[in-house]
Amino acid sequence: MSLIDFLQRVLGKETNTSKNVAKERLRLVLVHDRSSISPHILNALKEDMIKVISTYMEIDEEALEVSLSNEDESVALVANIPVVKMKRDYQG
């Protein structure tokens, strides 16, 4: 324990305790662990997305790609959806 850590502990400022480090590391690792969803669920999500988007535009269903991407501190849902044609009704 460094002198600064020691002083912080004596003063009750325990922001950098190993417990908090553990909690933060656990939080991040679980975000990644839990984001590995099954292909089955990913497929269901894909189909639902196609349904919703098709109301507004014509998309290339074959080329549609959906995946989860892990960044350092977050997980993003990345979808690449080629649009074939806009539906006239919604062109404004």
Add this chain to the structure above:
Amino acid sequence: MGEVIVVTSGKGGVGKTTTTANIGTGLASLGKKVVLVDTDIGLRNLDVVMGLENRIVYDLVDVADGNCRLKQALIKDKRFDDRLFLLPAAQTKDKNAISEQQMIDLCNTLNEEFDYTIIDCPAGIEQGFKNAIAGAQKSLVVTTPEVSAVRDADRIIGLLEAADLPDPRLIINRLRPAMVKQGDMMDIDDMIDILAVSLLGVVPEDEKIVVSTNRGEPAVLDEMSLAGEAYRNISRRLTGEEVPLMNLDVNDGLMGRLRKLFGFSK
């Protein structure tokens, strides 16, 4: 009809077998009729923790394969007359020596005769785990206050829920209250919060567990053991009784006293 409860953890070495032995013995002490099933085929240990290793003749695989009758394989714990039994795992086979269907059938049979069938699950998430949970109705997840153990517990909880064993209950094992107070160990709320499951009990780190394992006498039988008391409480909770969490407060120690002295008490 009784209950079939599987004790899981994912990670090895967090205390599944110790927990199974103590809960089983605790329930038998409460007058319940209990059978413990060791499903860790190839790496059996529940027999030694229970002190029953010298009396094994037949095992789980023998029963599943029909080499013996179930009654012949059940080892009676003489500390309890006719209330506590062990069905040991086979030591020379592997996890594939038994099927999920065989486990389901076995659990159904045991459940007709016993108030509690407690299944000690092997570490890992492979076939041994699948076999262990196949015939269970309820599940417990044992973890310790470490990143690795909690991470694996999270994975196991996901798998239990996917296998239609909802609402697993958590046992936090080997908690060291002094370290928690010092900010060097995750506390109970941290883990409950992260895992989002209900808490069944907290077992403090206790050297008496080593002694009880040495002797083959579960700590739950030791009135002086703190961990034993925690397991007695957990056993009572399993029967539906409401038992408050043990007070694990520690004396303040040097830091606490210093802080109070300087008026920084939290």
